[in-house]
Amino acid sequence: MSWEENVRKVTPYVPGEQPKRKDIIKLNTNECPYPPSKKVREALLAANADELRLYPDPDALELRESLAQAYGVKKEQIFVGVGSDDVLAMAFQTFFNSSKPILFPDITYSFYEVWADLFRIPFQIQPLDENFHIRAQDYRKENGGIIFPNPNAPTGVCEPLSLIEEIVRENPDSVVIVDEAYIDFGGMSALPLTEKYDNLLIVQTFSKSRALAGMRIGFAIGNEKLISYLSDVKFSFNSYTMNRLVLTAGKACVEDQDYFKLCTGKIKVTRERVKESLRKLGFSFPDSYGNFLFVTHKEIPAKELFEALKAEGIYVRYFNRPRTDNYLRITVGTDEEMDTLLEFLKNYRNR
Amino acid sequence: MSWEENVRKVTPYVPGEQPKRKDIIKLNTNECPYPPSKKVREALLAANADELRLYPDPDALELRESLAQAYGVKKEQIFVGVGSDDVLAMAFQTFFNSSKPILFPDITYSFYEVWADLFRIPFQIQPLDENFHIRAQDYRKENGGIIFPNPNAPTGVCEPLSLIEEIVRENPDSVVIVDEAYIDFGGMSALPLTEKYDNLLIVQTFSKSRALAGMRIGFAIGNEKLISYLSDVKFSFNSYTMNRLVLTAGKACVEDQDYFKLCTGKIKVTRERVKESLRKLGFSFPDSYGNFLFVTHKEIPAKELFEALKAEGIYVRYFNRPRTDNYLRITVGTDEEMDTLLEFLKNYRNR
Numbered sequence: 216m217s218w219e220e221n222v223r224k225v226t227p228y229v230p231g232e233q234p235k236r237k238d239i240i241k242l243n244t245n246e247c248p249y250p251p252s253k254k255v256r257e258a259l260l261a262a263n264a265d266e267l268r269l270y271p272d273p274d275a276l277e278l279r280e281s282l283a284q285a286y287g288v289k290k291e292q293i294f295v296g297v298g299s300d301d302v303l304a305m306a307f308q309t310f311f312n313s314s315k316p317i318l319f320p321d322i323t324y325s326f327y328e329v330w331a332d333l334f335r336i337p338f339q340i341q342p343l344d345e346n347f348h349i350r351a352q353d354y355r356k357e358n359g360g361i362i363f364p365n366p367n368a369p370t371g372v373c374e375p376l377s378l379i380e381e382i383v384r385e386n387p388d389s390v391v392i393v394d395e396a397y398i399d400f401g402g403m404s405a406l407p408l409t410e411k412y413d414n415l416l417i418v419q420t421f422s423k424s425r426a427l428a429g430m431r432i433g434f435a436i437g438n439e440k441l442i443s444y445l446s447d448v449k450f451s452f453n454s455y456t457m458n459r460l461v462l463t464a465g466k467a468c469v470e471d472q473d474y475f476k477l478c479t480g481k482i483k484v485t486r487e488r489v490k491e492s493l494r495k496l497g498f499s500f501p502d503s504y505g506n507f508l509f510v511t512h513k514e515i516p517a518k519e520l521f522e523a524l525k526a527e528g529i530y531v532r533y534f535n536r537p538r539t540d541n542y543l544r545i546t547v548g549t550d551e552e553m554d555t556l557l558e559f560l561k562n563y564r565n566r
Numbered sequence: 567m568s569w570e571e572n573v574r575k576v577t578p579y580v581p582g583e584q585p586k587r588k589d590i591i592k593l594n595t596n597e598c599p600y601p602p603s604k605k606v607r608e609a610l611l612a613a614n615a616d617e618l619r620l621y622p623d624p625d626a627l628e629l630r631e632s633l634a635q636a637y638g639v640k641k642e643q644i645f646v647g648v649g650s651d652d653v654l655a656m657a658f659q660t661f662f663n664s665s666k667p668i669l670f671p672d673i674t675y676s677f678y679e680v681w682a683d684l685f686r687i688p689f690q691i692q693p694l695d696e697n698f699h700i701r702a703q704d705y706r707k708e709n710g711g712i713i714f715p716n717p718n719a720p721t722g723v724c725e726p727l728s729l730i731e732e733i734v735r736e737n738p739d740s741v742v743i744v745d746e747a748y749i750d751f752g753g754m755s756a757l758p759l760t761e762k763y764d765n766l767l768i769v770q771t772f773s774k775s776r777a778l779a780g781m782r783i784g785f786a787i788g789n790e791k792l793i794s795y796l797s798d799v800k801f802s803f804n805s806y807t808m809n810r811l812v813l814t815a816g817k818a819c820v821e822d823q824d825y826f827k828l829c830t831g832k833i834k835v836t837r838e839r840v841k842e843s844l845r846k847l848g849f850s851f852p853d854s855y856g857n858f859l860f861v862t863h864k865e866i867p868a869k870e871l872f873e874a875l876k877a878e879g880i881y882v883r884y885f886n887r888p889r890t891d892n893y894l895r896i897t898v899g900t901d902e903e904m905d906t907l908l909e910f911l912k913n914y915r916n917r
Contacts, residue, residue: 221662270595297648310573389569
C-alpha cells in the first residue's frame with residue numbers, strides 16, 4: 216500500500232494545440248480572428264496596478280450588471296466563471312446530483328464525458344441522427360439532467376427553439392443546460408425560454424464571439440433560484456475566481472456591443488463565402504451556425520489532409536472518434552487566412 | 567418531485583468583507599499593505615491586448631519556469647492555480663480519494679471543512695493543544711490524508727520542521743499537504759522535505775507576501791509524480807484557468823525577488839513592533855509568524871471591539887467559532903495604519 220492508492224486517476228482532456236510558433240495560421244481552437252474591442256485595451260491601461268494587492272470583488276457585481284443590461288435580465292440571473300468550462304463544471308456539480316444518468320449527444324463537446332467521470336455522475340449517450348441532429352424523443356426518458364451545445368460542437372448544427380422547448384418542457388424534474396458557446400454566429404438563443412421554464416440554464420462565453428479567449432470569462436443565465444444554487448457551490452469552492460483585470464476587461468467588452476456586432480457579422484460573411492468555395496472543391500458539411508466548419512471530402516481522407524495542412528503551417532482540428540474520424544473542424548479566420556487555406560486545398564486536390 | 571431534488575445544496579463559505587468604501591483601514595483579509603512590484607505594472611503595460619483573443623498557454627510554462635528557478639526545483643514539480651484555494655480544492659479532489667477520514671486541526675482555515683463536505687470526503691477534526699499547537703500524536707492514526715496550514719490561520723502559530731517531518735514520515739500511505747500561505751513572514755518552509763518524502767505537497771500563494779491577491783495565483787510544489795496527478799485532474803476540469811495577464815503578472819512578480827524581500831521584511835518589522843504595543847495595552851496572542859495577529863483582551867470582549875473598530879472604519883476579522891470567539895484577527899498593515907489602530911485601542915481601553 217502507498218499514498219498512490221488514494222489518488223484519483225483520470226484521463227485528462229487534451230485541448231487543441233497552442234503552438235508557440237507565431238507564423239502559423241491557427242484555425243484549430245475557434246478563437247476570434249479579430250482583436251478584442253479597443254475599449255478592453257483602454258480599460259486595462261486605465262486600471263490601477265497598485266490595487267492588485269487587494270482581493271477582487273467576489274460577487275463580480277459590475278461585470279454581472281453589464282451582462283444583465285446587455286441581455287435584459289436581472290443581475291441575480293447571471294453567474295460568471297473562469298471561461299464556460301468553469302461555469303459548466305460548476306453546473307455539473309450543482310445540478311447533476313442524482314443517481315439517474317444524465318443525457319447528452321454522442322457527438323458533442325468532449326468535456327461532458329470527462330466531467331461526468333470526474334464527478335462520478337452516471338451518463339447515457341444519445342446518438343444524433345444521420346444528419347447530426349438531436350432527436351427530441353431520445354430525451355424523453357428518466358434522467359438526472361440534460362446537456363447539449365447549440366449550435367452543436369464540433370458539427371455546427373443548430374437546433375430550432377421548438378425542439379429545445381420540447382425537451383425543456385418534457386423534463387420538468389431535470390435541469391436542462393444549453394451550452395451556447397457559439398450562439399452569436401447566427402443561431403437563436405434559448406434565452407427567452409428561461410422566462411417560462413425555471414429548469415433551463417443557458418451558458419455562454421467571451422472566448423469566441425467576444426475575442427477574449429485569453430481572459431477566461433464564461434457566464435450562465437437562468438432564473439434566480441438556479442443561479443443562487445450555482446453561486447452557493449461556487450462560493451464553497453473558491454470565492455475569488457475572477458481576478459481584477461478580468462472584471463475590468465469583461466465589463467468594457469460587454470459594453471461595446473457595436474464592435475461585437477461588427478466582428479460576429481464579419482465572421483458570418485466570411486463563413487458563408489467559404490462554405491460556397493468548399494462545396495466547389497468537393498467538400499460537404501452540415502450547415503454550420505458556429506465560427507467553424509465541420510468538413511469531409513469525398514476523396515481525401517481527413518487525417519491525411521490534417522497532416523498536410525499542419526505541414527503547411529495551417530492548424531485545424533481532427534477528432535479521431537467514432538462517426539467523426541473523417542471530418543476536420545476548421546475555424547473561420549480572417550478572409551486572408553481563409554483564402555490561403557482555400558488556395559492550398561485547391562492545389563492539394565489537383566496535385 | 568422537481569428538478570430541485572437533484573440539486574447539490576451546500577453551506578457556502580463566507581469570505582471576509584470587501585467593502586466598496588475606500589476610506590477604511592482594511593485589516594480583515596490579510597492582504598499586503600504595499601503595492602505589487604513595479605515590474606508587474608510594467609509587464610502588464612507591455613502586454614499586447616490584441617493577443618487576448620487567443621487562449622493562454624494551458625501549461626503556464628513560463629510562470630512555472632520562473633517559480634522553479636526561484637525555488638530551486640524542476641518545473642515538473644510546480645503546479646499553478648487560481649489562488650491557493652483553487653490549488654487546494656484540486657489537491658483535495660486528487661489526493662483525498664479514499665473512504666478513510668482525512669485529518670486537520672479544529673482551529674484552521676475554514677475552507678477545509680467546506681471542501682470535505684463538497685467533495686464528500688470523510689474527515690476527523692484534531693484539536694490543537696491549549697497553546698494552539700499541533701500534537702503529532704493526533705496524526706498517528708489511520709487516515710485518508712492530512713492537511714494543515716503552517717503558520718496556522720487564524721492563529722499565526724508556526725510549527726517546527728521536526729514536527730512536520732514526524733507527521734510526513736509516519737504517514738507514508740497518505741498525502742500530507744502543508745498550506746504555507748503565510749510562510750514568507752518568518753516561518754521555515756517544509757520545501758526541503760519534499761526531496762526526501764514523495765507524499766508531501768507544499769501549497770503557497772501570491773495573495774499575501776507577493777501583493778497580488780487581485781490576480782489570483784497559487785501554486786504547489788512536490789515531487790514530479792504528485793504534481794502530475796494533480797495536473798491530470800486539473801486538465802480534466804478546465805484546461806485554461808490561468809489567463810494571459812495572470813501569466814504575465816505572475817512571472818514579473820516572481821522575478822523581482824528583491825522587492826519581495828523588502829516587502830516581507832517591512833511587514834515583519836511592523837508586526838514585531840505592534841506585538842510589543844499590544845502587549846502593553848493588555849492584549850495577549852500566540853506568537854504570530856504570519857502577516858496578522860490573533861489577539862484577545864483580558865477585559866474587552868472581542869465581538870464588542872470588532873464592532874467598535876468597524877464603526878471607526880477599521881475592519882478586522884472576527885470568527886464566531888468555538889475556542890476563538892473571543893479573538894480578533896488583525897492584518898499587519900502599514901506603520902501608519904497600525905498607529906491609527908493602536909491609538910484607537912489605547913483610547914478605547916481608557917474610555
